[in-house]
Amino acid sequence: MKTAALLLTMLLAGAALAETPYERDQREQMEKAQREGKLSPDAVQRLRWEQEWRQQHPGEPMPNPGQMQKLHRGEIIANTNAGFARMRAQRQAQLQHEYQVSRAHQQQINAQNHVQWTPAQWQAWYRQYDRAQQRKAEDYKRGVEQAGEINRLEREHDEQQRIFNSQH
Numbered sequence: 368m369k370t371a372a373l374l375l376t377m378l379l380a381g382a383a384l385a386e387t388p389y390e391r392d393q394r395e396q397m398e399k400a401q402r403e404g405k406l407s408p409d410a411v412q413r414l415r416w417e418q419e420w421r422q423q424h425p426g427e428p429m430p431n432p433g434q435m436q437k438l439h440r441g442e443i444i445a446n447t448n449a450g451f452a453r454m455r456a457q458r459q460a461q462l463q464h465e466y467q468v469s470r471a472h473q474q475q476i477n478a479q480n481h482v483q484w485t486p487a488q489w490q491a492w493y494r495q496y497d498r499a500q501q502r503k504a505e506d507y508k509r510g511v512e513q514a515g516e517i518n519r520l521e522r523e524h525d526e527q528q529r530i531f532n533s534q535h
Contacts, residue, residue, distance in 0.1 A: 390429065394414075394417070397410065397414045401414060413435070416435050416439060417429060462500075466496070469496060473492060
């Protein structure tokens with residue numbers, strides 16, 4: 368047990384010797400921020416990559432951030448895909464919740480009016496609900512397109528103003 372601890376201490380000391388004073392200061396600041404929970408996920412990832420590099424390549428210079436990203440390309444892609452999958456799952460859960468709330472509301476209206484719908488009436492309600500959701504999505508898309516067009520026009524206007532002001 369003491370041998371393993373001594374070996375670990377020696378490895379850490381060797382890794383610490385391989386870094387410049389600037390790198391040591393940066394590492395210590397990152398470790399402090401990590402202990403205090405003030406680091407972004409990207410910073411935590413970068414810190415982990417740097418620690419792995421020092422352990423696997425003692426004495427070698429640290430690659431720049433772009434090179435480090437290339438070395439971990441697979442991990443970045445996997446994390447991105449996992450993030451998109453998580454967003455899709457959240458959106459599907461949100462849509463399912465909205466659907467359940469709408470259906471429960473319709474059932475409440477039917478119960479208040481002492482009406483019981485047939486399966487055909489529920490099918491008509493499903494179609495109407497789907498059409499409303501499609502309209503909502505189309506309206507959102509149209510709004511995004513309009514916002515993009517307004518943004519483009521504002522950029523063109525700003526550029527024309529900049530050119531006009533530079534000539535006078």
